[in-house]
Amino acid sequence: MKFIKTPVTGMQDFLPADMTLRRHVLGLIRDTYLSCGFHEIETPVVEHIENLTGKMGGENEKLIFKVLKRGAELERGLKTGELADSGLRYDLTLPLSRYYANNRNDLPSPFKALQIGNVFRADRPQKGRFRQFTQCDIDIIGDESNLAEIELISATTQALVRIFSEAGISGFTVHINDRRILKAMAIAAGFSEEQLPDVYVTLDKLDKIGEDGVKRDLLDQGFDENCAARIMELLAARESAKSVREFIANGLAETIEDGVAENLDHIMETARLLIDPSVNLTFDPTLVRGMGYYTGTIFEISIDRFRSSIAGGGRYDKMIGNFSGQDAPACGFSIGFERIVTILRDSGFMPEEAGEKKAYLVDKKAGDETMRRVLQQAAAERREGGTVAVEVLKKNAKFQVEMLEKNGYTKIQKVYADTVL
């Protein structure tokens, strides 16, 4: 039998120092969200295959880890699709929708949910992208008003400011848009309904390939030259527009739904009163967000210094209805926990540990009675809240001491038969 000592491809073993950082960041996130009235819940990591492949996950549905049906190996001649009856969740939003449909009678209304958990995607492994990773989501279900958006933006920015301020990192931008504005732009530019998904995907690249790049990309895909020129023109107005209303007034008045601009302006004005002054909040009509289930407002937070998106979300009013037949308005914001931890670690940040860590290294020759004295002393110190390790002094004491120091032990005492504790 051959045993394999590395983790499965794309997944991670976390060392003690990694865990100290992860635990610290999760603690800040949880504290902040609980203080804003969110309720923590948990769903299984395994989900029905029918739910995972129900066209709600966009590109992520290609990346599902499927779990073999029990006994399926034994049956011969199973057809494709019959081998797996469940799979590992690719996000926390789909399980939340199922959960809400299943438990709504036992939940507050509106329901403000906090979920912290692992999700799985069989992505091509690369730096900072993993096949098992942690997400931290907050969602508000049952509130059709924009209070949901305001509370989500306010809570998420507060969590991020708390996390990064400790590491001396500041400067975030909240990008905000509405799916209906994207649609109004594309329709006003002359694109057809069927062309919308491809147009969105191209617009989404704007910050990477620039305006010329987007235009060229649209033409390369065979879209009409006039439509391409027109959408770029509409977009150009974003620089000078002082509000979403002003942006809309410039050529979108006929294709936009009533109230969309006013709603977005209201969210932005109110959120600005609540969030940390260091956080920039900006209307960004090029923001797309990948998931197909968004129906209204969408948002993303980037960290200015690293030009890196660290949170994203939006409104998805139609998803829960898929499970219960009964629609419920819903809006969520997800923190990219792994990216945050990577940025903090790369910047050299480590949280300060509370209290002194102490280790007794007991010489073997000191005898049983000495060891007992040390253990009783350690038990008393632990009861008083101290962190105390007791170890047999190793022959290679140097490595033993170094490793303890590396893990935050500042008081290390070698104990011999005649040592006074």
Place this chain on the structure above:
Amino acid sequence: MKFIKTPVTGMQDFLPADMTLRRHVLGLIRDTYLSCGFHEIETPVVEHIENLTGKMGGENEKLIFKVLKRGAELERGLKTGELADSGLRYDLTLPLSRYYANNRNDLPSPFKALQIGNVFRADRPQKGRFRQFTQCDIDIIGDESNLAEIELISATTQALVRIFSEAGISGFTVHINDRRILKAMAIAAGFSEEQLPDVYVTLDKLDKIGEDGVKRDLLDQGFDENCAARIMELLAARESAKSVREFIANGLAETIEDGVAENLDHIMETARLLIDPSVNLTFDPTLVRGMGYYTGTIFEISIDRFRSSIAGGGRYDKMIGNFSGQDAPACGFSIGFERIVTILRDSGFMPEEAGEKKAYLVDKKAGDETMRRVLQQAAAERREGGTVAVEVLKKNAKFQVEMLEKNGYTKIQKVYADTVL
């Protein structure tokens, strides 16, 4: 497309109140173990199929959820066993052994590991037994002395006493044995090496079916009558023996390895000095523990009032060598977290929440300005550490208020246009 709103068979959705209890208990466990010098680590929930099916998991290997190899559905004519290249871990000990083999140069020595995580078993679902459940393990790797056993017993009992004392529940018994004593008994009674596993399985039932039951069971399996009688005779001495040495002296002196009895007596004597006086510690030569990988000391903690085992573990000195070719002494103790939570919930225990929880329910007709005032007030109160929810006052205010109260909100204020905050 059909969506399913219940969780996958045997897995659980946790409601906010469940999570409050779970988080509280996990917090006590983590705090206690960290104070005893354990380092928290994490391993992926997905593990190589070669490792999971390597005969280290005993009966659990029959219960593995296998993960379909990416692309395997597309290939036709795959043989049994080629469909899955990974699976969900059935415990935390196997991944820890792989982890240690993979990371030993970056870890303290001895390495005191704490793992809290989900494991998966395709068991027949029944009350209190789930297909995804949380385990809390501590392990000490690299310490061949019985300091490892002493520290594990002392830390685990301390965690349990802390958890249950809050709920007014006390009375635990630590059962302790050594695999080598089991073997010495069976060999002395005349059983052969090959018969040992079946004999162990039968002895393990003693507390359920009694001495007569065990004897009958042995005979039913076709074992020799003299052997059966002799092992029952050897076992009977456990009632009167005042120490493991005394028990061994009564017929096992020739089949036992040197030092086993002294080692166990020493562990018990020292542990008694360290553990809470309410905890009973007893030598139990009928204790077997299911896993095949144990090589020496084994132990289990039961809660007297419920006659229920809530923690178990032992020494497994040969497992890590499977991964690295280099043996490392290892010993671990695992808390049955789900059982603890079930006992606490059934006894009506709920942790007290820190601080007051406050909710503002804002009437829609109160207008945007009122809502902004409330949100700013809430933001200020949250910054000062308060838990504050802001919601739109629903038509069905009664249900809204009831649900908030159920979730610990004690101060609920309805806000209208003229309300003074």
